[in-house]
Structure formats: C-alpha cells, structure tokens
Amino acid sequence: MIQSHSIKQKMGQFLHILFPILVTQIALSAITFFDTNMSGKFGTADLAGVAIGTSLWIPIQTGLNGILMGITPIVSHLVGSKRDNEVAYKVTQGIWLSLIVSLLVLLIGFLSLSPILNFMNLEPAVRDIAARFLGAISFGVIPLFGYTVLRSCIDALGQTRVSMFITLIALPVNVGLNYLLIFGKFGFPQMGGVGAGVASAITYWVIFLVALVFIYRAEPFVGLRLFRKFHFMSLSTFKELLKIGVPIGFSIFFETAVFSAVTLLMSRFDTMTIAAHQAAINFASTLYMIPLSICMSLTILVGFETGSGRLKDARQYGIIGIGTAAILSFATALVLLFAGNHVAGLYSDEPAVISLIQHFLIYAIFFQISDAIATPTQGVLRGYKDVNPAFIICFIAYWVIGLPVGYVLATYTNLGAYGYWIGLITGLAIGAILLMSRLVIVQRRFAAKLEAGEV
Template identity: 65%
Template sequence: MKPTQSIQQKMRQFFVILLPIFVTQITLSAMTFFDTNMSGHSSSIDLAGVAIGSSLWVPIQVGLSGILMGITPIISQLIGSGHKDKVAYNVIQALWLSLLLALGVLALGGALLPSILHAMKLESNVQYIAFHFLTWLSIGIIPLFGYTVLRSLIDALGQTRISMIITLISLPINVGLNYLLIYGNFGFPKLGGIGAGVASGITYWCIFIIALLFVHKRQPFASLGIFRTFHKLSPRTWKEQLKIGIPIGWNQ
C-alpha cells in the first residue's frame, strides 16, 4: 500500500483502489448476462433454462463469496500491525473454508436441486436445461470460491488492478467458450444453454489458476510464501473469519 498524508492523496488512493474493484464486480455480473443472452440466441427454451438456473445460482454465489471476502480486513490488519508472517496461515485457512463451503453447496445442490426445480412447475425441457446448466456449472464452484479468497488477498494488499485484470480475462474466455459450446461452432458439440454452464465452470477454473500463479510468483504476494508451508485445518480460525465474513455476505 502507498502511504498517504493529505486528504487529496487519500482520495486519489481511494479511487485508485475503488475503480478496479468496481470494474471487477461489473465483469463478474457480465458473465451471467452473456450466459443468458447468448443462450437466448440458441432458443427460447435455452434462454428460460439458463435464466432459471442463474436466478438460483447468483444469490448463493454472491452471499458465500461475500463471506469469504471477510479475509480481506484480516489480512490488511495483519500487515498494518506488522504481522506479515501470519498472512499465509490465514489465507490457507480461508482456502480450507472455501473448500468446505463449496462442498456444502455441491452436497445440498445434489440433494435439493431436483425438488426445487420440480416445485417451480417448469416445462420439462426448461427444467432439463436448468438442471444440467447448474450441474455443469458446479464443476467450477470449488475454484471459484478459491479464487474469491485469492482475490481478497490481492485486494488486501492494494493490488486491485491485478484482480481486475484477472477478472477481465475471464470475460473473453467465457464468451469464447459460450460461442463454441452453445452454438456448436468449429466442430464442438451444440449444447445450447447447457453449454453456458460448461463454459462458466471452465472459466472459473481458468481464473483460479491465473490468480494462483500471480500469488505464487509475483511480488508482493510471492514474499508472503502463501503455499510454502502446509497448514492443517483450524476450525477456530474459521470461526474468527466467519464472524467478519457472515455480515459481509448477508449484506451483499
């Protein structure tokens, strides 16, 4: 973080950090927009199925991502108080927590999704698209939640431009995969709205891997040695992170 003295410097630094965060949030929302819009060009059934699937997924994604973003103030406080050596431990615990939440979503989704869609009294073909859109999207839930933790680390160090760049990269990846998998271009299978789910799942893996490489190899993250030591699960640390994260997720 760049030290500031005057009000003008503080405001300038505020907007330097804020604007990339704003762009990042808009980009994440744009993925859902393109999934729905491009599916609509396939058929009205695909449009309806993806729209239903997105309406179920987005609140869960936003809420749980907000909980995981609770690691941001923890990291900032550790660095500000001179306890840089404790950052890696807390980030690894947040990654363990993200894995637990992702597995919970997958388990509950597998158990409840058919009943939820059935209760919505959808046409059978729309229900089929919605179910398989979410099923394929779910392959990316674990990396998406992991990316949220790594993005929070990046933002906590004031490097919001990097998280913006990574998230911006996700958009052409997602749109390109949609083009191939929804419409069946260049020899790829024509999956309609289901293809949007496959594309999103793959995109989540891509941005997680990119963020992982940044955190592992690029300064100032590399000096933190996030993955240098293996840390066992610590429910006590999770509890501390949840105390901060749950109010954030609740208000998303």
C-alpha cells in the first residue's frame, strides 16, 4: 500500500483492495454452495446430511475465523508506522494461536457432536452422513485456521489480489474433488455427501500450502522474513491478538447465528413459507458479500492510515467506503423493487412460492440498506482497533432487540413470518445508528490522543 494524496487516488486504492476481497468472499461462499448442491445430486439423505453438517460448522468457522482476523489491524498498524520488522513475530504468534484454536475445536467437536446430533432427532441415514461429513472436514480444520492468519497478513499488506488468486485456485480444486469423491469417478471411492467433507479438507490443505509458498518466496513478503526464525509461544502476544480478535469473532458469530435462530423459530410455519424465507435469506446473504468485503477493505486501509498518524486520510477512507456501500445498496434495492419477480424465479418454478419469495425480498430491501451502513462502519472501527463496543452493540441490536421484536411480531400479530424480518430490520437499523455514533466518538478521541502524543 502507498500513501494517497487525493480523493481520486484514495478511490483507486480502495477499489484496488476491494475487488479481490469481493471475489475471494464470493469464491469462499461458492465452496459451501457446491458441497451442498453436488451432494443433493447424489441423494436426498446426502443433501440433508451435508446441510445439517454445514449449518453446524459455518457459524463456528466464521466466528473463530473472525478471532484470528484480529491480526489484520495489527499488521496494518505495524506497516503504517514503519515497524515492518515486527510483522514476522506477530504472524508467527497468530499461527500458534490458530493451532491452539484448531485443537480446541477438534476436542470439543469430538465430545459434543454425537449428543448434538442425537438431540436433533434426525433420520438415521441423515445423522450418519452429517456425522461422517463433519468428521471428514475436521482433518482440514488446522490448515483452514492457519490459512486465515496467512490471508489476514497478506490482505493487511494490501496484497488482496494474492488472496483472490489462492482462493480462485481452491474453487476448481474443491469442485473437481467433489466430482471424484461424491460420485466415485475415475476409480475413486463413491462416498456421497461424505466425499464433500473429504474434498473440503483437502482443499483447505492446498490453499494453506500455496499461501505458505507465496509468503515465503514472493515479494513483498520476502522482505518481512516471515517464518525464517523460530518463535516460541508468547502469552502476552496472544492476549493482544485475542483482545482485538475475540470481539470481532463474536460480532460475526452473533450476526450469522441470529439467522440460524430465525430459521429454527420459523419451523412452525408451513413448508412453502419456510422455503420462501430460505430463498430470500440466501439472496440477501449473497448481497451481504458487498458490505462485508467493503468492511474488510476499510479495516486494512484505515488501519494503515491510523498507524501512520494520518487521521484525515483515515476519515476520508471511511467516508468513501461507507458511501460506496450505501450507493450500491440503493442500486440493489432498485433491482429488488423492479425485478424481484425475476430474482424469486431463480429459486422456484411454482407461482405461489415465487410470490412469497417476492414479498420477503421487499423486506430484504430495508434489510440490506441497514447492513450497508452497519457492516462497513464496523470495518472502520476495527481499523482504529476499537472492537469491544462494536461487539456489544451487535449483540444488543441482534439478540436483545431484533430477535425478541421479531418473535413478538410473528407470534402476537397477524404479520406472521414477516414479523421476524421486521424484527431483524429494526435491530440492524438501531445497530447502524449506534455504530455510526461510536465511530464519531472514536475519531474524536483518536485525534485528541494523537495531538497529545499518546498514539
């Protein structure tokens, strides 16, 4: 990354960072999509088993990935403040932490998976496939979390195109292995949905090793001398990483888990309503990749500028990022408003289901506008290393306000299933307002500290 001197230069650098991250996020989500889709082509029980396994794994994966992503603002600050010589040590400690997190996940999963699946009262075939799918994917837990640390370092240096390249390698590898292992092609064993778990685990090892090669041999990483020297675990550095990473991880976890909670609560409605809700949520989740990618870009850019003590530049990046997200959200709102029927038609051929999906998509308009403000604002706050208040705000907005309001409206009014969406919209809107207020406070405090020589 380089220092920019005009809005035009900042916009160019922002887009240079953003585009590869957006492609990366879409590619990562596509891996889960192909696991589920290709398992469904093999059999209904395999589809259900993989869907159950994925629904249990994704909130944990995204939450713990968020904790390890705490390395991003740390590296950005070090680079911005010209302390490049400290990056290798911090990244090594991040790898140690990822190993500890991986082992804890494996231990907890080993002890709790059977009781959780038994509690869900699944059909024996579905339960067996879900258990074996998660058992297979567990062999990729260590490289997956290790890759999260490496990718966070790569992105923090502004080399988001490298992350994009590595992830784009992962997609054909995963799809190809799915084809071989799910369907038993070219002499490989026919494993059904379990083969998707094996394919994902192998894919995680591939991207981890490719990332290691890049960091060890390619510019500009060579100059940082990453992994040239052995460093023992440092509890004090773990504390620094966790202080930033834990709130980020929990914020992501609470945001992803609330949708699982809503889906669970909606199980009392008829199948058509549940299907329409899932389709609309799926499309809204796809749109969410835009503000999420902007959020990650702003963490890198704002962290770089605050590390350099250039608060005006950091503030300008925040305005550019949040403004871009807002403009794009209004553009997608127009698409949903005038072409919602076509979007709904992508998910079903039944007129009644299409009509229901279209109704849910109207609520998705307000949903994603709030997301366009709240999510990038979190990215700016992370760039300032201000994460605890944002985590508390997210918890209150989604779980204390959004979910209870949705439950009351869905249960005690004639809004029915739409009540949950109104509750989520309410929580997101309040969260966006509170996060923006927090950002104003943080910027003022940071400016005062810089003036006093405390930063």
